[in-house]
Amino acid sequence: MRQKPLRDLIIYCDRASNTARELAIRLNCRRLYSSANRGLRRNDGALVVNYGTSHSPNFSLGNKSAVLNPPEVVKRAISKRVAYEAFKSHGVPTLDFTVQRDVAAKWLQDGCGVLCRRDGLSGGKGINFVPKGSQDCPNADFYTKYFAKTHEYRAHVVNGKLIDLTQKKLQNGHAKGDSENSVSRIVRSLDNGWIHAHEFDVSSTARKAIEHAAVSAIQSLGLDFGAVDILVKYPKGGITAPVLAVCEVNTAPGLGNEVTLNAYVEAFKAKYGSTVQSRAVSLPPVRRKRVRRMVEVFVTTRKGNRVKRLRERLVYEDTGELVMRASK
8 A cells, every 4th residue: 555645845847757756656655736726734844855947836736845946047057058157157167168259260260069059958959060171160059069978978867866776878879860960979968879878887986077177067066966967088008097078967867777766765765864854843732622421331331330332432533542631
């Protein structure tokens, strides 16, 4: 029999999300949409896990409530331009970027490829790769210099700690439109045939560098959790001294992998358990409902004997316990 869901733990996402739904099931808590006022009662002291929503919910959180990844912070992370500026100002290794078309054109003439990008999109959408030496540099919201990566990782961070690390690998050995300069090769997304694999080799030195970059990226944006995509270029002959570039931070990553999903569930459980006392709010006493029922009670006969008899008495409805009236 399923336990009653925790009312002071909420997974909030303003759209249909299998991941948000699965998290709510695993955590045995409420899953709310932006307009989900139905069934929403007292929220004092609630811990809300905001899963990738950039605008505030239309329900009140109440006193002492805490929000992981506040909407205004998620909004900054969604904008790649804002995120890259935050990375740069906090010393996080990231891609060279510009909003000026002439600068991007010069990169092309200097022998570098350029990714022309639309802002605010995810999953590799809105990216147009222009190979080095091209004379045509199309208009875009911003441009990033091509980073010749050898590997790409996704690092999941919750509460300042790395909870899971995967490497992006081809699911069937080739990407869609497979060629050296195809966007499906350069942008390693699920739609382009790439999956997140846990089976890979990485040295302790490289892992520490990846972890440090991921945690720093999350902190630079003011997030509590997220999945950081990191491009890595290993030198020839070894994988001990990588060159890193943080590509983006996902505030609503897909958690189709069971290992990764369980890592988030345990991390959110720990966060909930560590803050429940500080968020606790004293609730007003609840008046228990009383009803009259026939119950067995001891009575005294005329001869003075104590025997059990059925009598109508006032009892508490939830437990059937007799209501003891104070003697005058």
